[in-house]
Amino acid sequence: MAMTVGTAVGAAGLVAVAVAPSFPLFIAAWCVAGLGQSATLYQAAFTVINITFGARRGTALTVVTLAAGLASTIFAPVAVALTHSLGWRGSFLILAGILLVTVAPIHASVIPCRWLRADGAPETPARADPQRVRRIARSRPFLLLQVGVTGLALALYALTINLVPLLTGSGLTAAAAATAFGLVGVGQVAGRAFFAFGRGTTTASAITAVAVIAVIALAGFAVGADLLPVAIGLALLVGAARGSLTLIQASVVVDRWGTADTGHLTGIFAAPVTIATAIAPAVGATLLHATDGAATALLCAAAAALGGAALLLGATRRRHPEDSTRHQNQR
Structure with a gap:
């Protein structure tokens, strides 16, 4: 749930960046985008992996970080092409749409709302100590x-x-x-x-x-x-x-x-x-x-x-x- 909400907040932040009419609002919009990032980037993903994959977490962590390592390789040229075609405001709107259409559904459908035991059955997480x-x-x-x-x-x-x-x-x-x-x-x-x-x-x-x-x-x-x-x-x-x-x-x-x-x-x-x-x-x-x-x-x-x-x-x-x-x- 947290990663899904974070994706939506991040997308909203990118939209706000794209339509910001002044520099203070531009900065505020980036703060919103950063808040969304905090719920979707490595630390959130690592927590899910460490709990759900158990002894196999090393391989899972590697797969996620390898994919993330290629993110700039893929999206840097995409962002440049969008900026040349639509301007920087238009490119931010397209990137926000990509987050909502692709990433948010993945987080909502793949990540369990409750932690799973090794047998795949849902488990109520222990209260923090x-x-x-x-x-x-x-x-x-x-x-x-x-x-x-x-x-x-x-x-x-x-x-x-x-x-x-x-x-x-x-x-x-x-x-x-x-x-x-x-x-x-x-x-x-x-x-x-x-x-x-x-x-x-x-x-x-x-x-x-x-x-x-x-x-x-x-x-x-x-x-x-x-x-x-x-x-x-x-x-x-x-x-x-x-x-x-x-x-x-x-x-x-x-x-x-x-x-x-x-x-x-x-x-x-x-x-x-x-x-x-x-x-x-x-x-x-x-x-x-x-x-x-x-x-x-x-x-x-x-x-x-x-x-x-x-x-x-x-x-x-x-x-x-x-x-x-x-x-x-x-x-």
């Missing part, structure tokens, strides 16, 4: 994981969103920089696909791999971004780290504390990560202007990634007392 949620959310492992993922996300998104000016500032042409930027998406899909075949991979080993790749890629851009082959290889690496980090964020709470109260816990966990992702472009641009060059900005990002990686690894080394009751809380 505020004390358990509060205890886990304030625990040292949860906070370390949360801050670590936030640090990695901030570093990776600050780099990738500003990759073109970073690479042109390092000496590459705009065309070469754009090519490297486009390959970030390819690496992102490859990183997510790894989870589909790496079923025996533990959360700790996945975090270790992502942390190492992120630090190497960020530091590599600082010292070798002026060579196109190197830039392309590093773009693939940083994309793989970004794609894998999305799946880690989707599964780390459930892997550690089970599916009970997963909506509350993943929402709390994702809040600072979402904020970091939102401000990352501005942080990256500010670093570029405030430092003496791209290398310094990239080394700062690598240091942030290294700090986040250290916190993540520290959180996965010790088990939390709540972990012992994890399987009792599985639905």
Whole structure:
């Protein structure tokens, strides 16, 4: 129900954007669209998958994130074509119609209104346990994981969103920089696909791999971004780290504390990560202007990634007392 309503709200927001007569109303319309997004994007989908797919959630998460990773590949040219043909207001109206005609019916018909047991029978979800949620959310492992993922996300998104000016500032042409930027998406899909075949991979080993790749890629851009082959290889690496980090964020709470109260816990966990992702472009641009060059900005990002990686690894080394009751809380 929440995702269906969110789709409708998002579509209404796009219509409001299209017909907004003034800048304040334009901003307000985008806020409505953002409210709809909050009920339809990764966190909402991850909650449904983690509860309904059980042991098969790894494959399901991979499928959803792979499809989402191709969203911009599909809809960026569609949006450009619509804008050229109908103007930006007309294109927003068409996109709102697509949401209502295709996405809303899928959410309404496919996602169950009530959680299902393993045998497919409907189940009344257990009432949230505020004390358990509060205890886990304030625990040292949860906070370390949360801050670590936030640090990695901030570093990776600050780099990738500003990759073109970073690479042109390092000496590459705009065309070469754009090519490297486009390959970030390819690496992102490859990183997510790894989870589909790496079923025996533990959360700790996945975090270790992502942390190492992120630090190497960020530091590599600082010292070798002026060579196109190197830039392309590093773009693939940083994309793989970004794609894998999305799946880690989707599964780390459930892997550690089970599916009970997963909506509350993943929402709390994702809040600072979402904020970091939102401000990352501005942080990256500010670093570029405030430092003496791209290398310094990239080394700062690598240091942030290294700090986040250290916190993540520290959180996965010790088990939390709540972990012992994890399987009792599985639905």
